[in-house]
Amino acid sequence: MSIDWPALWKWVSDQFPLGHQSSHGPAHWRRVERNGLLLATRTGADATIVRLFAVFHDSRRHNETHDPQHGLRGANLASEMRGRLFDLDDASFATLIHACTWHTDEARNDDSTIGTCFDADRLDLGRVGIIPDPNYMSTGFGRTVAHAGSIQPFLSTES
Numbered sequence: 001m002s003i004d005w006p007a008l009w010k011w012v013s014d015q016f017p018l019g020h021q022s023s024h025g026p027a028h029w030r031r032v033e034r035n036g037l038l039l040a041t042r043t044g045a046d047a048t049i050v051r052l053f054a055v056f057h058d059s060r061r062h063n064e065t066h067d068p069q070h071g072l073r074g075a076n077l078a079s080e081m082r083g084r085l086f087d088l089d090d091a092s093f094a095t096l097i098h099a100c101t102w103h104t105d106e107a108r109n110d111d112s113t114i115g116t117c118f119d120a121d122r123l124d125l126g127r128v129g130i131i132p133d134p135n136y137m138s139t140g141f142g143r144t145v146a147h148a149g150s151i152q153p154f155l156s157t158e159s
């Protein structure tokens with residue numbers, strides 16, 4: 001089953017309760033996707049899982065502040081949509097579910113795909129005035145970007 005990405009994005013965005021201007025909403029998801037695809041060029045991550053993480057990980061946030069269960073709810077939404085808006089084999093799906101569920105609770109993860117998901121999300125912390133911390137990066141490339149303080153220079157050299 002090939003993934004109709006525009007349809008997937010529209011469906012998940014339409015159910016998101018906090019609006020397009022939310023700091024945890026679709027504009028953030030797009031930057032996480034962009035960051036993740038850049039990181040994946042060097043980390044060996046599975047790009048499809050990274051893209052699915054981007055769209056689902058914050059998709060069920062109930063508020064902009066303290067919402068400790070939002071990763072689990074995002075994972076549950078991905079489970080509901082598996083076989084409808086996308087499909088993955090069992091091992092890949094387990095990786096996606098882990099990344100969504102634990103993206104705020106785990107400091108780091110050694111799996112290259114999960115680590116890339118976490119780093120892609122944390123490298124967008126500048127949107128809320130937080131400089132990404134290299135100590136909370138899972139991948140070597142993520143640490144390099146965090147040390148630089150911004151992903152912008154890396155985006156312009158890759159494009």
Ligand SMILES: [Fe+2]
Binds near residue numbers: 057058071104
């Ligand atoms: Fe989150």
Ligand SMILES: [Fe+2]
Binds near residue numbers: 024
């Ligand atoms: Fe996020």
